[in-house]
Amino acid sequence: MSTTAPKRASNLFVGSPIERLEDLRFLTGRGQYVDDLAVENMLHAAILRSSVAHGRILSIDSSAARARRGVHAVITAADIGTVPTIPLRHDPTPAIRRFEQPVIADGKVRYVGEPIAVVIAESAALAEDALEAIAVDIEALRVVADREFARKDDIILFETVGTNVPDTITAVRGKADDAAFNSAPYRRREHFSVQRHAAVPMEPRGLLAEWDDANARITVRGACKVPFTNRRALAQMMNLPEASVRMVEYDVGGGFGARGEFYPEDFLIPFAARLLGRPVKWTEDRRENLTALNHARDMECDLEIACARDGALIALRAHACTDIGAYVRTNGATAARNIAQVLAGPYRIPHVRVDVSLVITNKTPVGTYRGPGRFESDFCRERLFDMAAADLGVDRVEFRRRNLIREADMPYPLPKVQVLDIESECDSGDYQITLDRCLAEFKWAERAKLNGKLIDGRHHGIAVGCYLEGGGTGPRENVRLAVEADGSISLFVGSSSVGQGVETVFAQIAADALEVPMERINRVLHGSTDYVAQGFGSFSSRSIVMGGNAIGDAAQKLRTLIREAAAKRLQCQASDIVIDRGMAVGPAPARAAIALKEFAGLCADGTFASAKRTYSYGAHAAYVAVDAKTGHVELIDYVAVEDVGRIVNPLTLHGQCIGAVVQGLGGAFLEHFIYDENGQLLTGSFADYLMPTASDFPQIRAVALEDKPSPLNPMGAKGAGEGGIIPVGGVVANAVAAALGSLGVEPRDLPLSPPRLWQMIQAARATCAAR
Amino acid sequence: MPVKFEVNGKRVEVEVEPRLTLADCLRHKLRLTGTHVGCEHGVCGACTVLVDGAAVRSCLMLAVQAEGAKVVTVEGLSRDEGLTPLQASFRKHHALQCGFCTPGMITTAHALLSEEPNCDADRVREVLSGNLCRCTGYISIVEAVLDARTAYRRRGGGNGA
Amino acid sequence: MKLPPFDYACPTSVSEVVALLAAHDGEAKPLAGGQSLVPMLAFRVALPSLLVDLRKVAELRHIKITNEGIALGAMVRWREILDDARLRTAHPLLIAAVAHVAHYQIRNRGTVGGSMAHADPAAELPGIAVTCEAKIAVTGKAGARVIAAADFFQGPLTTALQSDEIITEIRLPLWPAKRRFGFQEFARRRGDFAMAAAALFYDEDGGKARNAHIGAIGVADRPLRLKAAEDAINGTSIDEAVIAKAEAAASASVDPADDIHASGAYRKALIGVMVERALRDAAGLKTT
Numbered sequence A: 001m002s003t004t005a006p007k008r009a010s011n012l013f014v015g016s017p018i019e020r021l022e023d024l025r026f027l028t029g030r031g032q033y034v035d036d037l038a039v040e041n042m043l044h045a046a047i048l049r050s051s052v053a054h055g056r057i058l059s060i061d062s063s064a065a066r067a068r069r070g071v072h073a074v075i076t077a078a079d080i081g082t083v084p085t086i087p088l089r090h091d092p093t094p095a096i097r098r099f100e101q102p103v104i105a106d107g108k109v110r111y112v113g114e115p116i117a118v119v120i121a122e123s124a125a126l127a128e129d130a131l132e133a134i135a136v137d138i139e140a141l142r143v144v145a146d147r148e149f150a151r152k153d154d155i156i157l158f159e160t161v162g163t164n165v166p167d168t169i170t171a172v173r174g175k176a177d178d179a180a181f182n183s184a185p186y187r188r189r190e191h192f193s194v195q196r197h198a199a200v201p202m203e204p205r206g207l208l209a210e211w212d213d214a215n216a217r218i219t220v221r222g223a224c225k226v227p228f229t230n231r232r233a234l235a236q237m238m239n240l241p242e243a244s245v246r247m248v249e250y251d252v253g254g255g256f257g258a259r260g261e262f263y264p265e266d267f268l269i270p271f272a273a274r275l276l277g278r279p280v281k282w283t284e285d286r287r288e289n290l291t292a293l294n295h296a297r298d299m300e301c302d303l304e305i306a307c308a309r310d311g312a313l314i315a316l317r318a319h320a321c322t323d324i325g326a327y328v329r330t331n332g333a334t335a336a337r338n339i340a341q342v343l344a345g346p347y348r349i350p351h352v353r354v355d356v357s358l359v360i361t362n363k364t365p366v367g368t369y370r371g372p373g374r375f376e377s378d379f380c381r382e383r384l385f386d387m388a389a390a391d392l393g394v395d396r397v398e399f400r401r402r403n404l405i406r407e408a409d410m411p412y413p414l415p416k417v418q419v420l421d422i423e424s425e426c427d428s429g430d431y432q433i434t435l436d437r438c439l440a441e442f443k444w445a446e447r448a449k450l451n452g453k454l455i456d457g458r459h460h461g462i463a464v465g466c467y468l469e470g471g472g473t474g475p476r477e478n479v480r481l482a483v484e485a486d487g488s489i490s491l492f493v494g495s496s497s498v499g500q501g502v503e504t505v506f507a508q509i510a511a512d513a514l515e516v517p518m519e520r521i522n523r524v525l526h527g528s529t530d531y532v533a534q535g536f537g538s539f540s541s542r543s544i545v546m547g548g549n550a551i552g553d554a555a556q557k558l559r560t561l562i563r564e565a566a567a568k569r570l571q572c573q574a575s576d577i578v579i580d581r582g583m584a585v586g587p588a589p590a591r592a593a594i595a596l597k598e599f600a601g602l603c604a605d606g607t608f609a610s611a612k613r614t615y616s617y618g619a620h621a622a623y624v625a626v627d628a629k630t631g632h633v634e635l636i637d638y639v640a641v642e643d644v645g646r647i648v649n650p651l652t653l654h655g656q657c658i659g660a661v662v663q664g665l666g667g668a669f670l671e672h673f674i675y676d677e678n679g680q681l682l683t684g685s686f687a688d689y690l691m692p693t694a695s696d697f698p699q700i701r702a703v704a705l706e707d708k709p710s711p712l713n714p715m716g717a718k719g720a721g722e723g724g725i726i727p728v729g730g731v732v733a734n735a736v737a738a739a740l741g742s743l744g745v746e747p748r749d750l751p752l753s754p755p756r757l758w759q760m761i762q763a764a765r766a767t768c769a770a771r
Numbered sequence B: 001m002p003v004k005f006e007v008n009g010k011r012v013e014v015e016v017e018p019r020l021t022l023a024d025c026l027r028h029k030l031r032l033t034g035t036h037v038g039c040e041h042g043v044c045g046a047c048t049v050l051v052d053g054a055a056v057r058s059c060l061m062l063a064v065q066a067e068g069a070k071v072v073t074v075e076g077l078s079r080d081e082g083l084t085p086l087q088a089s090f091r092k093h094h095a096l097q098c099g100f101c102t103p104g105m106i107t108t109a110h111a112l113l114s115e116e117p118n119c120d121a122d123r124v125r126e127v128l129s130g131n132l133c134r135c136t137g138y139i140s141i142v143e144a145v146l147d148a149r150t151a152y153r154r155r156g157g158g159n160g161a
Numbered sequence C: 001m002k003l004p005p006f007d008y009a010c011p012t013s014v015s016e017v018v019a020l021l022a023a024h025d026g027e028a029k030p031l032a033g034g035q036s037l038v039p040m041l042a043f044r045v046a047l048p049s050l051l052v053d054l055r056k057v058a059e060l061r062h063i064k065i066t067n068e069g070i071a072l073g074a075m076v077r078w079r080e081i082l083d084d085a086r087l088r089t090a091h092p093l094l095i096a097a098v099a100h101v102a103h104y105q106i107r108n109r110g111t112v113g114g115s116m117a118h119a120d121p122a123a124e125l126p127g128i129a130v131t132c133e134a135k136i137a138v139t140g141k142a143g144a145r146v147i148a149a150a151d152f153f154q155g156p157l158t159t160a161l162q163s164d165e166i167i168t169e170i171r172l173p174l175w176p177a178k179r180r181f182g183f184q185e186f187a188r189r190r191g192d193f194a195m196a197a198a199a200l201f202y203d204e205d206g207g208k209a210r211n212a213h214i215g216a217i218g219v220a221d222r223p224l225r226l227k228a229a230e231d232a233i234n235g236t237s238i239d240e241a242v243i244a245k246a247e248a249a250a251s252a253s254v255d256p257a258d259d260i261h262a263s264g265a266y267r268k269a270l271i272g273v274m275v276e277r278a279l280r281d282a283a284g285l286k287t288t
């Protein structure tokens, strides 16, 4: 692959803040989300979920429910026969695979919210009414409610496996052994934790499955993220050829990593549709969503660093433990793997060893949530860096500057993930630039004067932190470009939309690549399995890198086809033809022009494959004021600077960044899935699971740079979209620590809720007083 | 039981169970699916519609309670072609990503600007705090609403749509 | 989260409402703004057989300001209180408190009667009612009666109302023009129920505070008056020392339980801070 394509004069759209095409339908109420669908003869599903966190199912009596008016079926494990488990999509080590989730509780229940039965009825309300008529007798077992107890293996969730610890993932760079630490002039070790919280997109999930008996085909509407992978999984579970499974994507109300993975319902609803021979629709309600959709984060980490007196890092080692809930879901190990890989962050640390254990408990299983593992890692690392810098008397900014990976070090290897055998390296970048820019935007020097000061009764503090964002994950993406009868271009792509604006961004890329006006790209069709032979979806900030470059490839081919066809007509060489403003133009002096519609029917398939990941990076800074009497933190200012290699649409990129920062702030201050010792979720409504609102964090600024394109793809693009969330927890916790420096308050656990901060302040005061 | 009301200027009569919420009635009986349902327990604001001019959560109102009322949904605040000034401002400021919260934001902002075309940023934030958005981080939404104020002032409030 | 099945009635008078409630023997519930009841139905924690909608009962909609005080009909909505310019002077403490209630859309529907009957320990209006010694007028099968706010709230979501009774009116005593007051609330996010809030007022006599009323919200199973804090300021001229005393007295007089959102110890301290800050507002003293 060559390096960055030079900017052509005709490169009008990529890089411009183009208003989105999608907006026209969303703003007028014409978006089409899966629950908006209704078809003839449609039945509705409701799911009976376990109210017990751990137990053995002794009996299920659904006769009364079946007898109710409007009820068509009640499906339990017994009706399914051999209950399939949901295959892992990522990192399927044999050890981890033993913990896959059955599509319906099969003999045992292992978390509150686990599906036990499905009612199919005339309406959603009747189905829900019937749930109460199902009698389930469960022998309650002792609940494994936390990591610590789980690790003792006193109570085992999977008796046949014999342990609650599916696996430990290790990543290594150099030799972070006792020798390295013992010989270091300075070392510090601390324990950190990040609470369980989750993606919680605004649109709950939904599915509409239709069985076509004549052709033995199933159509599943409401797919997203990875429809092709899910098609394969469903085909296998339903014993159908892949070609008999059709996945159709509609508008999607947010994904953030959680939505679109294969969940139990992704089998149960199609299964019900086939069983009954009628279309079945299921719309997840918010109450079930909060126990059914993947949770995330939930980790603790024992982290140690060693450095020289001037702050130069020598070694980092850690034992982390992620509570992955009751089963390993499709990507349940991804966060753990990422922690192992990126705990060391964008820093040159010669010796690194990180061990991350996955632990099973009686809670909702986890999966990825924007910046999986990275948000957690950054919190721990950046916190410890500030503690170390203070110990050493080294300025916090200087500490980072000294240790950041330098441009000359590129490509710089990340610690190698053993077992999974994942090697990766930072592709390009100058991390000092984003740090400097962040400090400048933030007015660091000026604000440093307020740091630690008590002003009008509140403690003021600032902090800055750096991060890496891995993206552009392979293996491949496919695209088809076709010339339509009216001369417009249709674009079919395997990437999915989860509300991030792919239609506009892809149209921009295609218009530039074909050198046609953007309105010529009349349709961007994505996500559904009908459009391209094989697609790979939207995860891990990959859409632009993979899909975008595949468009480039398809466009190249389509242009060749158009030039050849035009040359034939004009009786000249294909190389004499130029494509200009949607016309194929022949050689001088005649310069005969042929409209694109004359080439209707031409189409080209493009692909982009990459085994290497891109790494965008950046720095964030925060300014907070802490009310020590209430524990309330006001975020006075927040600045995010990132370099994403290539900016396709500054408007949407900016939106992604701000949105991600606010999600990160939710995770840092507000959001928390709290369980009691019986494994009951106590924050199971939007009244208790607190997400940020419009008035919580009004001042956030974001700057995006494209100074250092990726050498790994022609566009020079890197993943973007997750970066904004990654450093947030660490940066705001450091700002709070800086504000409360006079009291010696050092937050080690998220979220920074007012009661918790207040408690820490009280404790710190008590310690001071005791001295 | 039968219920008669006006939706987006049209008189409708629907047969509903008393337990049917106005949100579900609009979406599933009247097929006005622009009104979204994000929580069904009154917190997210996605279901906001105007009832007799006031922004309300349609998941917390029964369809039978709409008897005789004038209901306006996001569809009713839209034109056949193009965007209203409020919608255009949302687009310009990139105040939406997945679009799921958007109808509730538009209906709420419309009610606010119709009543208070001179509201300040704090007031906009305060009012929008009843509408959750998971994508945008809100800053662009607040800017979009502030920017749309001029359109409502020009029209003397009331019909910036 | 579809609502469970129920019947629906929409009568036009209090007597019809009461007759319907009485006929259903505890199985019927009044429906006011629906902003608390409908979520409870959605979670199926309330399963009434009949909802009696109060929206057409015209006799419940008044806001009356007389020289006895203020009378709010049970169906007066939050929005109407905030929009009523007269109330800003007739009862500024009420306005200050209602400004913290829920969100814009909810305030367009939620009613004062519904809030009182729902009796959430962290709700603002019940706190104002207790602080201001409001009277609650109710009507049932056995006729009308008036209940003092202090006796009305009996625990979380529990009141002195009989199942056939409805609230018709909330009566707040006359508010002298020169009364000093403060309202301070701490909630996790805008519009959330209070973690703790303090409502207070006092009158001044020759530079000394008297007739102090201090109410606490969100720190017990119902709203409370904090007598010890009131005693700390009555007869004093409010200064830093008095404020500190009142803060300490407020904290000392409550014993909140731990819950998922906060420890009891936190709320205990927090109510002191809220009283301190409300008192500063009332006295016009700056935060230190």
Ligand SMILES: Cc1cc2nc3c(=O)[nH]c(=O)nc-3n(C[C@H](O)[C@H](O)[C@H](O)COP(=O)(O)OP(=O)(O)OC[C@H]3O[C@@H](n4cnc5c(N)ncnc54)[C@H](O)[C@@H]3O)c2cc1C
Pocket: B041, B042, B043, C029, C030, C031, C032, C033, C034, C035, C036, C037, C038, C039, C054, C074, C075, C100, C101, C102, C103, C106, C109, C110, C111, C112, C113, C114, C115, C117, C118, C122, C123, C124, C125, C161, C165, C166, C167, C168, C191, C192, C193, C194
């Ligand atoms: C997201 C959200 C946030 C909220 N935040 C707050 C907040 O910060 N502070 C706050 O105070 N409230 C808050 N609320 C509640 C809101 O203020 C409600 O409006 C209020 O509590 C109930 O009033 P309602 O008219 O809606 O009553 P309804 O929901 O209709 O009824 C509530 C209960 O009262 C009974 N009832 C109603 N009227 C009468 C009557 N006249 N006589 C006897 N019984 C009656 C009903 O049967 C029911 O049991 C919030 C609600 C939501 C959804």
Ligand code: FES
Pocket: B036, B037, B038, B039, B040, B041, B042, B043, B044, B045, B046, B047, B048, B057, B058, B059, B060
């Ligand atoms: S759906 Fe009505 S407020 Fe969420």
Ligand code: FES
Pocket: A202, A253, A254, A499, B095, B096, B097, B098, B099, B100, B101, B102, B132, B133, B134, B135, B136
């Ligand atoms: S745009 Fe997705 S929730 Fe607001």
